[in-house]
Amino acid sequence: MTNILCIGAGYVGGPTMAVIAKHCPQHRVVVVDINEEKIAAWQSDQLPIYEPGLREIVFNIRGKNLFFSTEINRNIAEADIIFVSVNTPTKTFGQGAGRAADLQYWEKTARQILENSTTPKIVVEKSTLPVRTAEAMERILNFNDKGLHFDVISNPEFLAEGTAIQNMENPDRVLVGGRETPSGQEAVQTIVDIFEQWVPRERIITTNLWSSELSKLAANAFLAQRISSINAIANLCEKTEADVTEVAHAVGTDSRIGPQFLRASVGFGGSCFKKDILNLVYLCEYYGLPEVAEYWSQVVTMNEYQKANFVSRMVTALFNSVAGKRIALFGVAFKANTSDTRESPALTVCRGLLEEQAHVVITDPYALDNARASLSDVAEQVSFEPDPYAAAEDAHAIAVLTGWPQFAELDYETIHVNMIQPSFIFDGRNILDHKKLYEIGFNVYAIGKPPRTHFTN
Ligand code: NAD
Ligand code: UGA
Numbered sequence: 279m280t281n282i283l284c285i286g287a288g289y290v291g292g293p294t295m296a297v298i299a300k301h302c303p304q305h306r307v308v309v310v311d312i313n314e315e316k317i318a319a320w321q322s323d324q325l326p327i328y329e330p331g332l333r334e335i336v337f338n339i340r341g342k343n344l345f346f347s348t349e350i351n352r353n354i355a356e357a358d359i360i361f362v363s364v365n366t367p368t369k370t371f372g373q374g375a376g377r378a379a380d381l382q383y384w385e386k387t388a389r390q391i392l393e394n395s396t397t398p399k400i401v402v403e404k405s406t407l408p409v410r411t412a413e414a415m416e417r418i419l420n421f422n423d424k425g426l427h428f429d430v431i432s433n434p435e436f437l438a439e440g441t442a443i444q445n446m447e448n449p450d451r452v453l454v455g456g457r458e459t460p461s462g463q464e465a466v467q468t469i470v471d472i473f474e475q476w477v478p479r480e481r482i483i484t485t486n487l488w489s490s491e492l493s494k495l496a497a498n499a500f501l502a503q504r505i506s507s508i509n510a511i512a513n514l515c516e517k518t519e520a521d522v523t524e525v526a527h528a529v530g531t532d533s534r535i536g537p538q539f540l541r542a543s544v545g546f547g548g549s550c551f552k553k554d555i556l557n558l559v560y561l562c563e564y565y566g567l568p569e570v571a572e573y574w575s576q577v578v579t580m581n582e583y584q585k586a587n588f589v590s591r592m593v594t595a596l597f598n599s600v601a602g603k604r605i606a607l608f609g610v611a612f613k614a615n616t617s618d619t620r621e622s623p624a625l626t627v628c629r630g631l632l633e634e635q636a637h638v639v640i641t642d643p644y645a646l647d648n649a650r651a652s653l654s655d656v657a658e659q660v661s662f663e664p665d666p667y668a669a670a671e672d673a674h675a676i677a678v679l680t681g682w683p684q685f686a687e688l689d690y691e692t693i694h695v696n697m698i699q700p701s702f703i704f705d706g707r708n709i710l711d712h713k714k715l716y717e718i719g720f721n722v723y724a725i726g727k728p729p730r731t732h733f734t735n
Contacts, residue, residue, distance in 0.1 A: 280304075280306075280359060281305070281306050281308070281357045282306065283310065284307070284308070284361040284363055285310055285350065285360060285361070285363065285364060285387055286309075286362065286363035286364040287311035287316055287317060287326075287346060288316075288327075288364075288365060289549075290437070291309050291404070292320060292325070293327075293329055293443060294361075294363070294404065294435060294442075296336050296339070297335065297447060298472060299343050299344035300338070301475040301476040305472070306345070307345070309347070310346075310349065310350045310353050312350070317347065320346035321340075321346050327616075327617065327618070328615075328616065328644050329440070329442045329443060329616070330441070330443065331443035332442070332443055351390070351393075351394045354390065354391055355395065355396060359399065359400045359402060360400070360401050361404045361433070362387055362401065362402065362405060363404040363405055363435075364383050364387055365383070365405070365549075366379045366380065366381065366383075366384060366405045366406060367553065368380065368553050377556040377557065377563075378408070378557065378560040379407065381411065385414070385418065388419055391428075392418065395426055396426075397426070398426050398429075399426075399429075400428070400429045400430075400468060401415065401419060401430050402431045402433045403432045403433065406435075406495065406554055407494075408495075408557055409491040409561060410488060412431075412487045412488075412491065416428070427461065429465035430456075430457075431455065431466060431469055432453075432456070432491050433452070433453065433454050433469055433490070435494075436453075436494070437449075439548065439612075439613065439615075440614060440616040441615070447476070449477060449481065450481070451481050451483050452483070453483050453490050453494070454482065454484050454490065455484070455486055455487045455489060455490020456484070456486070457486075458486060470482050470484065494554075495555075495557060495561075496558075498550060498554040498555065499554065499555050501539055502552075502578075502581070503574075504538075504540060505539060505540075505546045506546075506576070506581055506584075508522065509542050509543065509581070509584045509725075510580055511525055511526075511726070512725050512726025513587070515726040515727065516726060521726065521727050521728075522726025523542075523726070525726075526541070541707075543584075543681075543708070543725060544584060544588045544623045544679055544725065545581045545582075545588070545626070546581055547612030547613070547621045547624075548612045548622075549618070549621060551581075551621075552578055553621075555574055555578050556578065559574050559575045559578075562574065585623045585626040585627060586626075586630065588623075588627055588677075588706055588725075589630030589631060591704070592605075592702075592704050592723075595704075595723055596674060596675060600634045600635070600636035600675075601634060601635035602637065603673075603674040604698070605636045605637070605638055605675050605677065606639050606669040606675070606676045606677070607627065607638060607639070607669075608641055608666060608669070608676055608678045608680070608682075609624055609645075609678060609679045609680020609685065609707075610624040610642045610646070610648075610679065611642055611644060611645035611648075613680065614680055614681045614682045614683065616644070617645045617647070617648055619648040619652050620652075623679060623706070627677060627679055627706070628660065629656070632660070637659070637661075638659065638661070639660075639661045639662075640660060640661070641662075641663050641664060641666045642682070643664075643682060643684060646664060649662065650662055670696065670697055672697070672698060673697050674698045674701065674702065675701065675703070675704060676697075676701075676702070676704070677703075677704040677706055678705045678706055678710060680707065681707040681709050685709060686710055690710075690714070690715055691718055694718050694719050699719075701721070702723065703715055703722050703723070708726075708727075710722075710724075712724050713730070715730075
């Protein structure tokens, strides 16, 4: 039996360790966190995150070979392999503020591992980190007078929220990077052995440490770049009567380009894309590559523009003023099938509308608690309403900001009757039937499409 520990019981630590424990009944997997409430939730019937398929796995193996605990030091001492999956936010102060990764928690974790270790261990970087972080980690861990050797491995996570279990169960690839020394290669093999329990060997890629660290940042940058690229084209569509869905289809059917991640939207959100690209930008600057930094920086700039432009399009369409108007936001999660609201474009749109003195009502099937917390500073100006019909009642406009499929299934005839006329729908995810909505009587604005309005001039 191998004792596997994961430090950090968040969106990555929880689901990844649940899947590892499920497929490796011969190993004991413990997930620890400094957040006592979160651990209590992992131990309860109400898991701290919503992820399709997660409950079933956790409820099945919790207490057998999957454990959640706040006893970090004791579990470090007992572990053979330690995955570190703590958060790595953007630095808010000093050198690199607003771009570089804040690694203070990371370093503290390395020191805590060293302090509590009496046996050699494999330490796995699961968090997304700047390239060459493993070097600092190795130096801290191996500069010890205990005679202990630590191997540091990079095993970045590629799961997307909302499909975490599916992505873990059937990954496109698993990446394991390590040192090219005998002990480094042995450590790589130990991690490969875990994933090989359910992932075909040809999908497990092994590289050197730095390629592995950088591949994670590069993959996120490429994905976000596709969204910014199609959103840039969507802006041009809105001016030229081209339709971005048709353009994306025509472009994406080229097998060299591919169809995925070409859905134009109000902008990308989530805890990682912006943070990781800014981190990449900082690294490029740090290594004296300002042109490369500027190239990637544009992906974020385009995304900020997309969100701001959505608000401005709304205000313009609503006769240049939303002051005092009730506006219903359909969705506040950063994407469908998650309760996560981190960096959600809906929050930016909400704040933009509040600045224009609108009265904002937010509805979402799973994310209202997180939204309340994220918007606590403006709580008096926002209402939260679980029922979309009630949210839209007496509203001048609806803005669809999360692609929850249930929003496409609503009875828009009933919604329309109960709204202030003329009524507007702004579809920031292009999930609604725009023609039908227009026929019901709505004025319809979608991303990258000409507006359908009932006004003759
Ligand atoms: P998260 O905030 O959900 O979870 C991180 C957890 O670490 C928190 O519960 C926090 O309390 C805990 N923590 C922080 N410092 C700690 C310490 N010293 N000891 C014990 N626990 C500590 O973050 P996340 O979304 O799981 O992301 C973790 C990392 O994985 C980040 O680097 C992120 O970029 C990366 N990542 C995230 C996703 C995703 O979909 N969220 C996907 C791939 C990679
Ligand atoms: C993303 C990556 O997809 C994962 O591979 C990666 O592991 C993860 O970041 C991470 O490092 O944290 P995630 O942020 O969970 O996963 O969700 P995505 O599905 O990538 O969506 C990100 C944002 O882009 C969402 O706001 C989504 O609505 C938006 N999006 C996505 C679009 O606007 N258009 C698209 O075509 C696709």
